[in-house]
Amino acid sequence: MHSFWAVFKRELKSYFTTPLAYVFLVIFLFFSGYLAFKQGFFEARQADMRTFFMNLPLLYVFMVPSTAMRLWAEERKTGSIELLLTLPITVTQAVLGKFFAAWFFLAIALALTFPMAITVCYLGQPDVGLIITGYLGSFLMAGGFLAIGCFFSTVSKNQVIAFVLSVVAAALLVFAGMPTTLDYLSTFLPAGLVSAIESMSFRQHFESIQTGVLEFKDLAYFLLLIVGWIAASAIVLDERKGA
Amino acid sequence: MIEVKELRRSFGPVVAVDGISFQVEKGQVLGLLGPNGAGKTTAMRMLACFIRPDSGTASVAGFDILQNPVEVRRCIGYLAENSPAYGEMTVGGFLNFVCDARRINGSKRKQALDRIVSMCSIESVYHQTIETLSKGYMRRVGLAQALIHDPQVLILDEPTDGLDPNQKHEVRRLINKMAKDKCIIVSTHILEEVEAVCSRTIIISEGRILVDSKPEDLKQKYQCSLDEVFRKITKGRRT
Numbered sequence: 001m002h003s004f005w006a007v008f009k010r011e012l013k014s015y016f017t018t019p020l021a022y023v024f025l026v027i028f029l030f031f032s033g034y035l036a037f038k039q040g041f042f043e044a045r046q047a048d049m050r051t052f053f054m055n056l057p058l059l060y061v062f063m064v065p066s067t068a069m070r071l072w073a074e075e076r077k078t079g080s081i082e083l084l085l086t087l088p089i090t091v092t093q094a095v096l097g098k099f100f101a102a103w104f105f106l107a108i109a110l111a112l113t114f115p116m117a118i119t120v121c122y123l124g125q126p127d128v129g130l131i132i133t134g135y136l137g138s139f140l141m142a143g144g145f146l147a148i149g150c151f152f153s154t155v156s157k158n159q160v161i162a163f164v165l166s167v168v169a170a171a172l173l174v175f176a177g178m179p180t181t182l183d184y185l186s187t188f189l190p191a192g193l194v195s196a197i198e199s200m201s202f203r204q205h206f207e208s209i210q211t212g213v214l215e216f217k218d219l220a221y222f223l224l225l226i227v228g229w230i231a232a233s234a235i236v237l238d239e240r241k242g243a
Numbered sequence: 244m245i246e247v248k249e250l251r252r253s254f255g256p257v258v259a260v261d262g263i264s265f266q267v268e269k270g271q272v273l274g275l276l277g278p279n280g281a282g283k284t285t286a287m288r289m290l291a292c293f294i295r296p297d298s299g300t301a302s303v304a305g306f307d308i309l310q311n312p313v314e315v316r317r318c319i320g321y322l323a324e325n326s327p328a329y330g331e332m333t334v335g336g337f338l339n340f341v342c343d344a345r346r347i348n349g350s351k352r353k354q355a356l357d358r359i360v361s362m363c364s365i366e367s368v369y370h371q372t373i374e375t376l377s378k379g380y381m382r383r384v385g386l387a388q389a390l391i392h393d394p395q396v397l398i399l400d401e402p403t404d405g406l407d408p409n410q411k412h413e414v415r416r417l418i419n420k421m422a423k424d425k426c427i428i429v430s431t432h433i434l435e436e437v438e439a440v441c442s443r444t445i446i447i448s449e450g451r452i453l454v455d456s457k458p459e460d461l462k463q464k465y466q467c468s469l470d471e472v473f474r475k476i477t478k479g480r481r482t
Binding site for chain 1: 288291292293294313314316317319321323325327328329330331332336340341343344345346388
């Protein structure tokens with residue numbers, strides 16, 4: 001376990017000793033706030049963070065792969081992977097250590113949006129439970145995107161390729177659940193298949209959590225997604241680390 | 244301490260290591276000598292449990308590389324080619340990370356750091372970021388991380404490659420100092436290094452061991468310099 005913590009600590013520190021964290025945080029916080037207000041936060045005249053949360057999937061599609069792309073691509077390119085994996089540490093511990101460090105960093109980014117929550121609480125009397133489940137859903141969704149990004153980072157040594165592939169995969173999973181896509185698909189696919197595709201998309205589960213109800217199927221979706229992609233990352237990394 | 248039996252490894256159609264076997268005991272410094280592309284790095288990576296062999300096996304300090312890779316890595320100090328490290332970390336931060344991963348804590352960590360910093364002469368760069376270091380210093384930091392846990396076995400891949408003559412001398416002096424109570428494998432294609440440091444040498448070419456002998460014995464047998472011996476053996480193989 002201590003090797004997991006060693007990797008976790010090192011990775012988290014490296015975010016903040018380079019400009020990476022600060023650039024990411026500024027851009028993320030700016031756009032999440034800007035989009036929330038632009039989408040009609042005041043016009044809606046409701047004390048909730050709906051306009052804030054509804055933009056997060058699209059924002060994550062671009063921002064999370066930019067964090068994930070360097071997880072393994074950089075290590076393989078610079079050769080530091082040979083150093084890391086010849087320490088008394090298993091591949092699984094290394095993959096998990098890096099993943100959780102990146103996830104924790106994204107949690108910090110989410111936590112720094114607290115002024116939004118304070119604004120809503122100050123201006124009205126929001127349902128705090130909804131805000132909490134909204135943040136939980138966002139956190140899980142970030143983890144899902146991150147797991148996908150982590151996988152593509154193990155697949156390619158080139159960070160740009162890793163980034164593009166993760167964005168495409170994440171976008172597919174988000175857009176699969178959009179009403180326009182589902183309408184189009186239902187013109188030639190049977191209803192059962194369309195609803196299966198919908199339930200594989202991020203949106204349905206994210207919005208379901210946002211309604212304030214924590215259903216097992218939504219939590220299971222995110223957990224299975226994360227576990228699946230991370231396990232795949234560990235397998236690919238084990239095969240390709242020497243290459 | 245190190246026993247290698249018929250290790251074999253290919254990368255696609257290229258056979259990098261083609262059934263090598265040897266043994267190294269404590270107190271010996273084995274020089275793995277060979278032309279570029281001979282399979283030295285691949286062999287060392289297999290011993291350090293970084294990559295898995297296609298067939299064959301090896302044991303380090305009693306631990307099998309396939310069954311107990313983590314234990315093997317615990318006993319080994321490994322310096323990879325070009326001594327990779329995390330460029331954005333300071334030397335001190337990096338060594339602390341290695342201590343974290345190797346479970347060296349508290350007062351033991353302080354002692355280990357003090358010992359290793361003076362042994363590898365890196366006091367002056369302790370607070371500098373690694374990416375700003377010169378090649379010589381980076382190599383010393385690499386050596387420091389390989390030695391910090393005082394391992395029984397050392398595997399050093401071209402430890403003096405690209406260093407200036409003074410730095411080469413320093414590294415060789417360090418290896419000689421540790422040779423008595425450790426089992427060391429050094430890979431090189433610098434022949435004077437073999438004479439300076441190694442008690443035994445294996446000449447490897449195209450994945451196969453051609454010769455396993457002592458440097459003095461080789462020179463006596465072929466009645467020429469090690470340079471000539473190397474050329475005769477490796478070039479002779481190709482025809």
